[in-house]
Amino acid sequence: MDLIIEGIFKAFHLVFGGDAEIWAITWLSLKVSGSATLIALIMGIPLGIALATARFPGRPLIVALVNTGMDFPPVVVGLFVSITLWRSGPLGFLNLIYTPTAMVVAQVIIALPIVASLTMAAFQTLNPKLGLQIMGIGASKPQLLWLLCKEARLPMLAAVMAGFGGVISEVGSVMMVGGNIKGQTRVLTTATVLETQMGNFGTAIALGLILLALAFAVNLLLTKIQQREQIRWPKPS
């Protein structure tokens, strides 16, 4: 019990004492997972919309792949990206292995199917005739797309949350492709693993708390937006 209490004290000291290394690690985590989520959104939203609205040959196969991709174990993604970026691998000449860029690449691969799949689901909740009606009052194609995105905004926020939540908390792939190098590729999850293994429970708890707080804050923000838009259900008497 002492161990835990001592750890928590140490954690608070680290967090509020402004430990430079801890904040650097936090910042890198945010940067890597934030950009991975952003890139996954930029690629995944159009893909999800296309899968929901267009009919083309090979669509069922892509849908199946995307849905499978939602459950990709991060270590498998890490393995795949490691091999590709390995110094003697196909893209080894880029010298990206053990860099934050490699971590972003791996996390994009993890987040993209989540974003695409949830966007597809979000668009499939819309009435298929809504597009026709919007065209029927004079929308151009780009205007139509924008209005449909706005209409599907609530379920699409779920795609953002799930994508970010998935990558900020994963440890397998960033460990493998980033290498957990101090000051370079060490992020909250990999640092937590390391500190725990070394028995530095105070630091580990501090890192864990920051990770939790981060995930909580981002989800709180998005949930607030989502709830503001919700219609009120009638209260049963």
Add this chain to the structure above:
Amino acid sequence: MAEALLALQDILVRYGESPIIQIPSLAVHSGEVLAIIGPNGAGKSTLLRVMGLLEQPTKGKVYFHGREVVQENALSARRRMASVFQEPLLLNASVYENAALGLKLRGLSHKSIEQRVNPWLERLGLARFPKRPARSLSGGEAQRTSLARALALDPELLLLDEPFSALDPPTREGLLLDLERILRETGITTVFVTHDRDEAFMLGDRIAVLIGGRLLQVGATTEVFARPANEAVADFVGVDTKIPGVVETMSEGLARVGFDGSSVEVVGDFQVGERLLLCLRPEDITLSPPSGEDFKSSARNRLLGKIIKITPWGSHYRVALACGGSRLVAFITRPSFLDLKLHEGDNVMASFKATAVHVIKRK
């Protein structure tokens, strides 16, 4: 005739192998209300989508103001029209924002949008709750919002796809009356799709009957109801009296047509043995006592029938008769109804002129 606002030429829409609609030509003239009627699955909505430039036909051309609509001018042509569908498809936003959407898409300023939207909210009874979320509206209110959204665009062509069929009867009637007045007062050229002949009769200047993807008759509303071009149209528009018969003799442009042991004379040139369908409008049939002694009418045809149903019909009475296996429906005024002392089950003499019979040749 004035140049058509919208014209279709050799339109074919095919999904896979089966053709959905085949329309050699159809024109919508400025200022008219064209009602397209037909049973479910006739291709009415597909036809309306083609007219509204929302669906590219497999083959054929659409002309707007005499110019062929091609990809380059489709958006600008589409922006001079407005569509309203059966389900009021609104965005998850307020009544006002929904009604303003079309104008917003055209890049108008907030102020001019407001000036154009507010009068329609007022007129359609939505002005009391412009800020209400669309999701909280009843079916009728939502459809009114959808209509306001279309009318605020001041469209040259208004396309309505069964806008009332999802509403309950009182709501539907209220909206139908409002729309009838709006169309009459604004003179907006309108194409109105419905499977309801009463709606078509009430709103349409002309009627196009679409059955099985083909236009079987296009004409003035009264013409289509009084003189259906064939049996399918007669069935659909609901001609009350339809008597199937066979030509027995022909002389000097008068044919004697026999059915159920009786016969009547009709005007026209037919072959002996030809199968005909005789259509009669209820107001062309007069009723008299069955004795026939005091019969003074110049009507040539007389049929004895038994009254099966009497229904008060405004200032008239609608009397349904059974004449052998056929059914006749007559409208008579209240005074002559009282005069004749008619009761259900009574025998009565129905008479009508040979010229009053609209004859359809049967296949």
